[in-house]
């Protein structure tokens with residue numbers, strides 16, 4: 001499997017696959033029984049476990065031609081429900097490196113960002129066209145270019161969007177928030193000195 | 206853009222700085238952790254050679270994986286035991302207080318922090334659990350975070366966040382008898398949709414909200430996230446202060462007076478600007494029950510499962526999926542749908558007032574034949590208070606099991622689960638496919654009183670239709 005995201009994320013290349021449907025929640029991406037773990041290592045095999053079982057081998061993640069795919073194209077409100085980071089972790093460990101959809105649940109979006117996985121959006125009818133293009137031939141190599149903000153396959157290409165903040169964090173490699181936050185330790189100290197509830201409510205805010 | 210709301214004021218107070226990517230570094234006043242989303246965060250911290258910046262601002266408990274029949278250690282399930290012992294080790298190593306089993310303070314994280322007085326107005330509260338929105342009931346900005354953000358908070362006591370818009374959910378009038386905060390929030394979600402709140406913080410306001418107790422406000426804010434709003438809040442008022450007064454971690458003495466003055470100043474200004482406002486009439490809301498596979502698929506108790514043609518085109522695919530999965534036909538009245546299992550508990554409705562409401566229905570009645578019904582208090586304190594009032598006896602006499610505190614059948618991480626295609630009446634917050642532990646199990650969400658009514662009739666029943674109880 002390709003290594004996990006690191007550094008600046010400007011280009012994601014690979015085959016694409018489609019999981020269609022509105023409001024696909026994190027319980028479906030990784031059912032709760034798989035959360036009983038103290039490490040994320042085994043989650044890749046368990047992604048969409050119940051849906052895959054129900055479809056008995058016919059789920060997109062089981063399609064032989066989609067093994068090793070890296071771009072997932074979804075519909076609206078993808079990743080809603082539980083905040084579990086196990087969901088993007090499971091997708092990432094299966095091999096997904098970018099998601100494109102109509103919209104994303106916020107916590108899911110943030111969890112993906114923290115792993116260096118861009119969640120980019122396009123209008124519903126465009127997503128439909130893109131999904132049809134993927135399904136017409138699962139073997140084609142796609143690319144998601146975050147500098148150009150385009151999703152392309154062969155000579156076709158579509159404009160995709162991501163909020164400027166997260167987009168910049170991905171492109172610059174500063175999506176790993178921890179180091180940035182730690183840089184501002186002194187400002188955190190200063191704030192703590194003035195926050196009323198940390199100072200017996202004696203300080204004016 | 207909103208201004209002058211509690212959300213704006215609390216946001217500004219906690220803003221450390223703007224980050225290069227355009228997000229804000231936000232200070233976290235109270236960080237709550239539990240066994241499920243913290244182990245990987247601690248591991249990542251250690252990998253990076255980092256330590257916990259403010260151990261005293263993080264508080265731990267254990268809730269998701271604990272069995273509710275016997276909490277004897279080691280647990281029968283070795284994975285559950287490993288998760289709890291990992292939490293114990295991490296807390297000990299980093300100097301974090303763990304409210305463990307038998308401490309008298311253990312329970313579901315969103316139940317214990319308020320009851321210990323840890324959650325206070327004007328704080329930012331974060332926890333690796335989406336129902337952290339619960340704590341907004343106190344006039345805090347409270348939101349769920351992912352495991353890498355748990356790591357960030359442990360390391361820096363802060364988070365990279367983007368500011369939300371504010372939508373005021375103005376609720377006029379007054380809830381009718383037999384109609385609870387759960388019904389109200391299911392009604393709001395049904396009306397605005399499960400993604401209606403994406404990008405928003407919900408400010409719950411208006412006469413009907415002011416009349417709610419703190420526990421009811423918690424139920425309401427708990428489910429803001431099910432409507433897509435990452436946080437929901439209620440402006441602090443006398444009800445809030447009365448609840449907090451005297452709690453273990455609440456301020457006392459002179460601090461108390463200063464605290465109340467400060468808290469009062471945080472409520473949204475009369476001329477605050479919000480990004481959006483939606484008005485509801487509380488008196489028009491009936492006991493509400495979900496019939497489908499998202500919390501937005503709700504119905505008043507006197508309604509029927511919607512016909513596909515009555516739905517907007519965008520809602521139809523999910524409805525079709527729900528008819529099939531739930532095995533419920535369009536046009537079937539929701540009242541009368543038979544259930545197998547009745548579950549009262551969870552961070553939505555596992556508090557004392559919830560148990561009282563359910564017990565009032567159960568008292569002097571019997572769980573119907575063939576129904577498995579059980580009550581799981583939200584915390585050790587709730588259990589103790591309920592037992593002191595004899596609620597455990599009321600439930601047992603009616604044929605309910607009385608359990609030890611934990612998340613239980615809200616989600617499938619402990620031995621409490623549905624089997625096969627069983628259908629439950631549940632006071633929890635999520636009816637997603639497979640949520641209660643069986644890949645084909647089905648969930649009907651409703652208030653605790655409605656769950657008790659379903660238990661005694663074996664079917665979904667309007668709690669208002671039960672004849673009043675003689676005082677037994």
Ligand code: SF4
Nearest residue numbers: 336551552612615616
């Ligand atoms: S009761 Fe349910 S929703 Fe609440 S914290 Fe536990 S598992 Fe999560």
